[in-house]
Amino acid sequence: MDTALQPTLQPDVQRLLDEHSSRELLRLVVVGSVDDGKSTLIGRLLYECDGLFEDQISAVRRASAKRAATRTEGVPPEVLAQGLRAAAGAEEEELDFSLFTDGLRAEREQGITIDVAYRYLSTSKRKIIIADTPGHIQYTRNMATGASTADAAVILVDARLGVLPQTRRHAYIANLLGIPYLAVAVNKMDLVGFDRATFERIGSELADFAHTLGFEGVRLFPVSASRGDNITRPSARTPWHEGGTLLGWLESLPHQRRLDNAPFRFPVQYVLRPHQDYRGLAGQVASGTVRVGDEIQVLPSGRRTRVAGIDTFDGPLEEASAPASVTLRLADNVDASRGDVLAHVDEPPLALQQLDAMLVWFGEQPLDPSRRYLVKQATRTAPAQVERIHWRMELEDLSEVPAESLALNDIGKVRLVVRRPLLADPYRENRRTGAFIIIDALTHDTVGAGMVLGPAETGVKGAVESSLVDAAERSARLGQSGAIVLLPQARDAASKAFTLERRLFDQGRHVAVVAGDVEVALALAGAGLVALVHAEAPQVRRALRAEARDAGVAWLKLDAAEELAPQVERLFNPRESSK
Amino acid sequence: MSDNTVAGRSHLAELEAESIHIIRETVAEFANPVMLYSIGKDSQVLLHLARKAFHPAPLPFPLLHVDTTWKFREMYAFRDAFVARHGIRLLVHQNRKALAEGINPFDHGSQKYTHAMKTQALLEALAQHGFDAAFGGARRDEEKSRAKERVFSFRDRHGQWDPRRQRPELWNLYNGRVDAGESMRVFPLSNWTELDVWHYVLRERIPVVPLYFAAERPIIDRNGTLLMVDDERMRLRPGEKPTLRRVRFRTLGCYPLSGAIESSATTVEAVIHEMVHARQSERQGRLIDHDEEGSMELKKREGYF
Numbered sequence: 001m002d003t004a005l006q007p008t009l010q011p012d013v014q015r016l017l018d019e020h021s022s023r024e025l026l027r028l029v030v031v032g033s034v035d036d037g038k039s040t041l042i043g044r045l046l047y048e049c050d051g052l053f054e055d056q057i058s059a060v061r062r063a064s065a066k067r068a069a070t071r072t073e074g075v076p077p078e079v080l081a082q083g084l085r086a087a088a089g090a091e092e093e094e095l096d097f098s099l100f101t102d103g104l105r106a107e108r109e110q111g112i113t114i115d116v117a118y119r120y121l122s123t124s125k126r127k128i129i130i131a132d133t134p135g136h137i138q139y140t141r142n143m144a145t146g147a148s149t150a151d152a153a154v155i156l157v158d159a160r161l162g163v164l165p166q167t168r169r170h171a172y173i174a175n176l177l178g179i180p181y182l183a184v185a186v187n188k189m190d191l192v193g194f195d196r197a198t199f200e201r202i203g204s205e206l207a208d209f210a211h212t213l214g215f216e217g218v219r220l221f222p223v224s225a226s227r228g229d230n231i232t233r234p235s236a237r238t239p240w241h242e243g244g245t246l247l248g249w250l251e252s253l254p255h256q257r258r259l260d261n262a263p264f265r266f267p268v269q270y271v272l273r274p275h276q277d278y279r280g281l282a283g284q285v286a287s288g289t290v291r292v293g294d295e296i297q298v299l300p301s302g303r304r305t306r307v308a309g310i311d312t313f314d315g316p317l318e319e320a321s322a323p324a325s326v327t328l329r330l331a332d333n334v335d336a337s338r339g340d341v342l343a344h345v346d347e348p349p350l351a352l353q354q355l356d357a358m359l360v361w362f363g364e365q366p367l368d369p370s371r372r373y374l375v376k377q378a379t380r381t382a383p384a385q386v387e388r389i390h391w392r393m394e395l396e397d398l399s400e401v402p403a404e405s406l407a408l409n410d411i412g413k414v415r416l417v418v419r420r421p422l423l424a425d426p427y428r429e430n431r432r433t434g435a436f437i438i439i440d441a442l443t444h445d446t447v448g449a450g451m452v453l454g455p456a457e458t459g460v461k462g463a464v465e466s467s468l469v470d471a472a473e474r475s476a477r478l479g480q481s482g483a484i485v486l487l488p489q490a491r492d493a494a495s496k497a498f499t500l501e502r503r504l505f506d507q508g509r510h511v512a513v514v515a516g517d518v519e520v521a522l523a524l525a526g527a528g529l530v531a532l533v534h535a536e537a538p539q540v541r542r543a544l545r546a547e548a549r550d551a552g553v554a555w556l557k558l559d560a561a562e563e564l565a566p567q568v569e570r571l572f573n574p575r576e577s578s579k
Numbered sequence: 580m581s582d583n584t585v586a587g588r589s590h591l592a593e594l595e596a597e598s599i600h601i602i603r604e605t606v607a608e609f610a611n612p613v614m615l616y617s618i619g620k621d622s623q624v625l626l627h628l629a630r631k632a633f634h635p636a637p638l639p640f641p642l643l644h645v646d647t648t649w650k651f652r653e654m655y656a657f658r659d660a661f662v663a664r665h666g667i668r669l670l671v672h673q674n675r676k677a678l679a680e681g682i683n684p685f686d687h688g689s690q691k692y693t694h695a696m697k698t699q700a701l702l703e704a705l706a707q708h709g710f711d712a713a714f715g716g717a718r719r720d721e722e723k724s725r726a727k728e729r730v731f732s733f734r735d736r737h738g739q740w741d742p743r744r745q746r747p748e749l750w751n752l753y754n755g756r757v758d759a760g761e762s763m764r765v766f767p768l769s770n771w772t773e774l775d776v777w778h779y780v781l782r783e784r785i786p787v788v789p790l791y792f793a794a795e796r797p798i799i800d801r802n803g804t805l806l807m808v809d810d811e812r813m814r815l816r817p818g819e820k821p822t823l824r825r826v827r828f829r830t831l832g833c834y835p836l837s838g839a840i841e842s843s844a845t846t847v848e849a850v851i852h853e854m855v856h857a858r859q860s861e862r863q864g865r866l867i868d869h870d871e872e873g874s875m876e877l878k879k880r881e882g883y884f
Contacts, residue, residue, distance in 0.1 A: 023589065023590050025593045025594070115742065116727065117727045118719045118769070122772070127772075127775075132726075141747055142747075144749065145748060148749035148750045269600070269607055270603045272633060272636045278635065280635075282633070283603070284596060284600040312634070314631075323593060324596050325599035327634070338607055376752050379607070432751075435752065436752065437749060437750075439756060444756040444758065445746060
């Protein structure tokens, strides 16, 4: 029994192993409508990379013939017979490649794709997971799903139709979900006679747009999915194209390891406690690297400790990097449980209770700001409310419009209030810890997907940043720019401030005195006034300076050794101060 | 053996980390999970990953074998030896009522038989023990209707799958919330392919049932499907006589419904080698998928895995 249980290994095992395990994983999302030939493109990729098996191919042959037959009802029998022979024959160009990827009965009947399907492809360099997503406008949900994990996106464009609003939408969503690499497959080139000018016109239109969105790079390929041009083999029909094949591009993309360089984040998933002497925190490294001995903190408690060990089934490790699933032991008996996050002491995540986020809405019922939802982010689930919808993205023309709610497939910017703080990073910096889903607390459906932007723009800062009156307009009206002026520390600082205020007011300036309140100072300065602030506490003085800098408000700290008024005057006459 | 120090560098390490994450999420979010155990290679890989996920603690859930009583004898022997060796808690469930009625793969056709002995039996077992989550070893590359399956696949109070009620799955954030009576089927191997499974078996030296390797076995050829006569219950048709042929199995199920392939691969690497060159997909040997076009989808709607 034992020898059977344990198959003996041959000497060439290592070679086989090396060959296979050196392959990198690439997650790809392919977007387009049925009419763009997306299913055909994916079917073609699978077919040419030997991702399909003989019996699947023969099943498709049979189905191709059957479909050809039903499409041709009423066609004279001799023509039909000819068509059937062609479909059943071994001519690959007669195969309906889209049938390889059509999945569910319902959609086969309707002839459309209605959900995300995943396909797997292996080349000598890569294992590629393809998320096959339908591109109709109402299926934003599916595209967001497929794009959420993707390293690269391929968008299909019909060469005859060129860049459509839909194309821009797809590029926008790909960018929103943080996909760094984008390719556009200009399909059906055979139907425009492989015309170079057509291809280049589409190319330049798209390149500009993608650049505005902020893609690292966009590649274009002139292809014919049904004929196989420039998909896995360079086409002789596009001698003017020097950009290689689509597959070549997929194989050459830098493997996405950006999470390696991000700060270390370890959301605790599960506490392992097999016996009294062992307490391990099980989880997946979301980003960065941790080493035994590292000083870390447990959030939200903030307790500091050291990593005593990194344990796995295969033995202890010295270090672990994303995306490894490991178990960490901590040096002290520091309490940590599911939902907590471990991070290095000098690089903590944000603790967000009020946050701004981009939200994609999936619910059949529109987003209801009065309703309670659940937010799941990393390993933490907390009750939450969408307090405000800043704007909704109008997908037709990609403009931001005011909105009271978000309906199915809408995208918008919202302010979220969470009962317990999320330990998160902005999505742009960290796709793992910056992502969350919204669950309906009653139906338990997943009704939304969110991407953290940062702390909520509430109060003064939000008012300043969201204001429709800009600083230049204010200064033109008031004849001065807003500023925060900090008086020197002194027992009589308050009375000095009021004296100063009187004097400046008499000179025609708009001024006000603030007693140590950072928010108020910021609000006044934001409104174009000069805020004369007196504050004793060093932390308030520091905070003032930091907030003023963050908000881009002019800042002046008065020198006790000089007379105060002339120092402030320089704010109003910058030329004099630079003499 | 594992390349954990460079976890994530190879796609196998990344798949492993993803699967372990899924298994831990399930245990953290459900009250009473169970792992379906079919004794096949995917089950072995799944079990191996689960042991990794909770090491050094024991598995926090039992295994459940839905037993049709028609598995290969070698599968039963392997199962018993394996769980005994690793001290794993195994539940075995059979549809007693269907057995008493004498439902078998010969008289009742593969559809009815599968429904009674697998689908019904599974639903019975889940209800009886009150399991709210059940791990399965299904992969998306197995069959077309599986390509759209979620990692967390929601089932209603009747254990049934409705494609329209499946939840969108973004990032690695799984929504594990269910009401009483509803449940989740969880597929940690969703993103693995058959080739990945075999490479992992090789890399991790995971024991599998010897039926996966070529040996001389008593075989009848029925309309091109090679069936093994595993015991005296096999009903031979007139003129059928078992002959010894060198075969192996790509998938294992009930012996009267599992087709073998002719092969000389006696080791894991030989199997991998053969597979890279073979162009027959795995489920072809499974008679139940061919009942009619879209048959797997129908079975899933009823509550089959």
